[in-house]
Amino acid sequence: MARYVERAENLARILDVTHGAARRHNSTQDWAAILEINSDLERFAKTGRAIDGEAVVHFYVLDTANSTSILNTVTSARENARTLRPFISTEMWSQLNIFYNWLRALSPQDLTLSERPRLFTSIKANCQTHTGITEGTFFRDQGWYFYQLGRYIERADQTTRLLDVKFHRLAAAASPASPLEAGEEAALLRSAAGYHAFRRVHPRGLMLVDVVGFLLLHNAFPRSVHYCINELDRFLHELRQRHVLRGGAEALERLDEIRVALLVQSPQGILQSGLHDIVDWIQGQLIDITDLLTRDFFGR
Amino acid sequence: MSPATGDWLTGYDAGGYYCELFGRANAPATHTQPLRERLGRIPVDELRRRARNAENELFNLGVTFTVYSEKDVIDRILPFDVIPRVLSAAEWKQIETGVVQRVAALNLFLHDVYHEQHALKDGVVPRALVLGNGNYRPEMVGFDVPCGTYVHICGTDIVRDDAGRFLVLEDNGRTPSGVSYVVENRRIMQRAFPDIVDVFIRPVEDYGLRLGHAMAEIAPAGVDSPQIVLLSAGAYNSAYFEHVFLAREMGVPLVEGGDLVIENDRVFMKTTAGLAPVHVIYRRINDDFIDPEVFRPDSLLGIPGLMRAYRKGNVSLANAIGTGVADDKAVYAYLPRLIRYYLDQDAILPNVETHICGEADGLAYTLDHLDDLVVKPVGESGGYGIIVGPRASAAERAEMRARVRADPANYISQPMVRLSVCPTLMDEGVRPRHVDLRPFAVTGRSTWVLPGGLSRVALRQGSLIVNSSQGGGSKDTWVIV
Numbered sequence: 001m002a003r004y005v006e007r008a009e010n011l012a013r014i015l016d017v018t019h020g021a022a023r024r025h026n027s028t029q030d031w032a033a034i035l036e037i038n039s040d041l042e043r044f045a046k047t048g049r050a051i052d053g054e055a056v057v058h059f060y061v062l063d064t065a066n067s068t069s070i071l072n073t074v075t076s077a078r079e080n081a082r083t084l085r086p087f088i089s090t091e092m093w094s095q096l097n098i099f100y101n102w103l104r105a106l107s108p109q110d111l112t113l114s115e116r117p118r119l120f121t122s123i124k125a126n127c128q129t130h131t132g133i134t135e136g137t138f139f140r141d142q143g144w145y146f147y148q149l150g151r152y153i154e155r156a157d158q159t160t161r162l163l164d165v166k167f168h169r170l171a172a173a174a175s176p177a178s179p180l181e182a183g184e185e186a187a188l189l190r191s192a193a194g195y196h197a198f199r200r201v202h203p204r205g206l207m208l209v210d211v212v213g214f215l216l217l218h219n220a221f222p223r224s225v226h227y228c229i230n231e232l233d234r235f236l237h238e239l240r241q242r243h244v245l246r247g248g249a250e251a252l253e254r255l256d257e258i259r260v261a262l263l264v265q266s267p268q269g270i271l272q273s274g275l276h277d278i279v280d281w282i283q284g285q286l287i288d289i290t291d292l293l294t295r296d297f298f299g300r
Numbered sequence: 301m302s303p304a305t306g307d308w309l310t311g312y313d314a315g316g317y318y319c320e321l322f323g324r325a326n327a328p329a330t331h332t333q334p335l336r337e338r339l340g341r342i343p344v345d346e347l348r349r350r351a352r353n354a355e356n357e358l359f360n361l362g363v364t365f366t367v368y369s370e371k372d373v374i375d376r377i378l379p380f381d382v383i384p385r386v387l388s389a390a391e392w393k394q395i396e397t398g399v400v401q402r403v404a405a406l407n408l409f410l411h412d413v414y415h416e417q418h419a420l421k422d423g424v425v426p427r428a429l430v431l432g433n434g435n436y437r438p439e440m441v442g443f444d445v446p447c448g449t450y451v452h453i454c455g456t457d458i459v460r461d462d463a464g465r466f467l468v469l470e471d472n473g474r475t476p477s478g479v480s481y482v483v484e485n486r487r488i489m490q491r492a493f494p495d496i497v498d499v500f501i502r503p504v505e506d507y508g509l510r511l512g513h514a515m516a517e518i519a520p521a522g523v524d525s526p527q528i529v530l531l532s533a534g535a536y537n538s539a540y541f542e543h544v545f546l547a548r549e550m551g552v553p554l555v556e557g558g559d560l561v562i563e564n565d566r567v568f569m570k571t572t573a574g575l576a577p578v579h580v581i582y583r584r585i586n587d588d589f590i591d592p593e594v595f596r597p598d599s600l601l602g603i604p605g606l607m608r609a610y611r612k613g614n615v616s617l618a619n620a621i622g623t624g625v626a627d628d629k630a631v632y633a634y635l636p637r638l639i640r641y642y643l644d645q646d647a648i649l650p651n652v653e654t655h656i657c658g659e660a661d662g663l664a665y666t667l668d669h670l671d672d673l674v675v676k677p678v679g680e681s682g683g684y685g686i687i688v689g690p691r692a693s694a695a696e697r698a699e700m701r702a703r704v705r706a707d708p709a710n711y712i713s714q715p716m717v718r719l720s721v722c723p724t725l726m727d728e729g730v731r732p733r734h735v736d737l738r739p740f741a742v743t744g745r746s747t748w749v750l751p752g753g754l755s756r757v758a759l760r761q762g763s764l765i766v767n768s769s770q771g772g773g774s775k776d777t778w779v780i781v
Contacts, residue, residue: 082362083535085544086554090361097362142572245573297572 001084001096002134002151004077008070009127010158010191015060016120017191022053031056037161038068057111061119062103070123071103089137092130099126145239149232149293156228157286162192163215164279189214192223212275213267225282229259232289247296251289258285308344309336309723314732318464318720320385327464331388331780338496339383344730351382351725354492363484366538373536378481379773381724382492385735385755392502392751392779395458395466398649399739400747401639403454406473406626407743408642410450413625414440424641425634429658429709433631435474435624437587439594443611445620446518447745451627452618453511453582454741455479455754458649460720467652467717469736471635473627474619475584478754479740480545481774483507489776502751502779508549510742510750515550515580517744518616526579528552529569531560533585533601543584550582557585562605567615580616587621629678629712630656652717658709666704666713670697673713675704688764690716719764722775724757734758736766737777752777 014034022030032051035041040059043066049055063069078100081093103123110119138144189195192215201218202210218224233255236248261278270278314322321336323329342350355377358364364375387395412419413430420427430436455476457469486504490497512528519526532543534556547554553569560578561568568575583590589599591606609615625631633654636647655662655673666673670689677685687700704711721732739753755775756766766772 079535082540085362086547090548094361098360101359243573247572299570 001077001080001088002147003154004073004080005096005127005130006151006154006158007068008073008077009124010155010162011060011068011070011073012120012123012127013191013193014162015057016117016124017187019053019057019116019120020190021187028052034060040066040068053113053116054111057116058108061111061123062106062108071106074100074103084143087141087143089133089139091133091137095126095130095133099130102126142239142243145235145243146293146297148235149239152228152231152235153286153290155223156225156232157283159192159215159223159225159228160279160282160286162188163212164276194221194223197221209267209271212271216270217262217267226259226262229255229262233259236293245297248293249296251292251296254285254289254292258282307340308347308730309340312723312730312732314721314723317718317732317734318460318462319732320460320720320722320735321383324464329386329388332386334498335384335386335496335778342496344725347382347725350492351380354382354488355380357488357491358484361484362541363481364541366536366540379759380485380488381733381757381759381773381775382489383723383725383730384489384776384778385722385737386778386780387752388780391466394648395737395739396749396751398466398468398647399454399456399741399749401643401645401648402456402468402471402635403451403741403743403747405635405639405642406451406454406471406623407449409631409638410620410623410626411445411448412642414443414622419638419641422641424637425631426658429628429630430625433625433628435587435622435628437622437625439607439611440620440622446520446616447743449518449743449745450620450623452514452518452620452743454743455738456649456741458737458739459652459717460737462718462720464720466649466737468632468635468649469652470629471627471632472738473623475586476738476740477539477542477584478738478756478774479507479750480542482740482750482752482754482777483545483549485774485776498778498780500781502781504750504752507740507742507750508546508551510748511546511582512550512552514742514744514748515552515582515616515618518618519579520613520616523579527569527577528580528582529555529560529578531555531557531581531583531585533589537584539584546582552582557599557601557603560603560606562603562609565605565609565612565614567603567606567609578615580618582618587624590617590621629676630658630709633712652714655713657704657711657713662713663704663708666711667701669713670701672715674716675700675711675713677710678712686765688716716764722755722757724759724773724775726759731761733761734764734766735775751779 014037018030018034028051031053034056035044035051044051044056044059047055047059047063059066059069061070064071066072078096081088081096085093134147138147188211189198194214198211198214201214214221215224217226219226219230221227233252236252236255239245240248318324321329321332358377358380362375364377367374367376409419419425420430451473453476455472455478457472458466459469460466483504515528516526528550529552530543530547530550532540532554534540537543543554555569559569561570561575567578567581569578585601588595590602591604592599592602593604594607607621610617610621632651633656636651639645639647655665657663657666666675673689675687675689687696689697692700719734719736722735723730724733735755735757737753737755740750742748742750755777756772757775758764758766759771759773
């Protein structure tokens, strides 16, 4: 449930920022980029529509044939919540239920150019409301810990994806030390809700290497990979201690490995040795960690 | 025409039926006077607005049952009518004591059936009717259930006739549902109508607590703090909301068959820390699905070996296995005689007059009076397969006649009761609609009846069928202190 909501929120962020960029550039290239981020070019092609704002936004928000559309993701979150209803709070269930019914009632008219910014804001706000209600009402038993583990695994994964594709595209054109193109800079950090936080660390300039460092390594930015790994580590330790569970030891080791791999290198070094490789490796580790946790605690 | 103020009540006409709000013309219901006055102050448009909000709220909260269409899973709320159904203290006294009496007789009968079979030997109930019944479980013979209680949760379907008399239509002693709506309807009423919900209404919100106590009472001997669980068929069961509701209200885990395992004839649930013992199971799946080793081998919902653990007394089940033989529509006809036989009392709540087609007299009477009778197959629930003689077409009656002749033991017939009505808010205004009542009785060592119960209302004009699967709705039900 946490993973689905986190995913929906991230997608809404990316759509929102892309929408802004596309307005500035007046180009469809930005809409193609988002398909690329999610490796969806091929799947989108099956819709038979030309790549433009309307088609891509529909694909990602309402298309029920697209398994990763926000509607489908929120449907999954709600189905998850339905089976978890005995464990979660009534308010958590009710809000997801309302969110889902609202999304389902949307029509193509709600996706038109003028409506889009409001739409994305509403989706994000609904996801954040979920997070807030959860924080404020979810009983702190084992379910809470598993919820948090899911959330941070997903968040770390989303941030690596964002880095991977954006930089894949940008690095081809720019050397690591060069300033980013003005539109890209904001888009990148804003989709991770990190522009202003970044500015507090780096008041001037916007170097590729700094942005990589920030999104991967900064331990105070709540969407950075490093921060997510720390949270995962903390929640897993607490889960094991408070509930005297033996499982999760291997997952903890894997988390340590990721942290070491991140911290022994400078952002400069990461860029030189290949951002894609490390990001790919982190994603693989996160998948393994998920499998290990599932095996240890749910016997599957 | 919809009047601007609350004088919609004065324009209301019960159409000659007994009305739950107004009583009869020559015997007006005085206990509803305060409610009528307060309702009368609310203009009908305002009533409608609040009704809409209440239904929205139920939908948002997910107080729903699930309907399946070809391609969709649809969540529907049980349509909720905002005009409450009110029972006086005296009326409730009769229902409460009557239900307690019936539950006592059902439990004594079930014990007897699975032990000495006195009632069968003495000819009170035909042997074939019981032993040949599809719900009779030979696995239960000679087994002693805790507290002698088989039917822990009972839903008794009661109607009221023209004379204002309460009559029992059916005892539901397997896995009766609907109690969650009773509690949720009251919550919604209190939110939508703080200005009319009377403070002197008997509360219903402690149902989960009472149920939890009863479940603890029936725990296997020697278990001090029993682990209770609620066994559900899962999130796609139409009553899943209720399963969640009851598990939460009791504060116990909701499990599915796959969450439980049997080891050494003991029941355990899988947890993140390994296996944890389970002592009491409030099961919301039917007998025949509960243990594929003993009953339907194709059941994926059940737990292989559960019956072994049960028969060893290592786990208690509510309701017990094999209760279906007592709430059968044919056995129902004998319940007044069973009450006399076991308790030496007259039935406080009489049955609707019932003809058993499995008996020669009953069959002859049924076939002779098909035009006036309601004919029901005994094995069905949910209002399926019922034919209402006076309303049926000649062809439908002919078909029923043939079916009854072919398998008489599968049918009973009853005169058509002119069910009481209650004012109900419809698109065209406030109209009389037929209602029934299902009080819920919880039995561990003793029996407690939830004050009120579920009032179901047939929303179609003239319809007598109140089942949710057939388009029925529900009302908040008040018992005045």
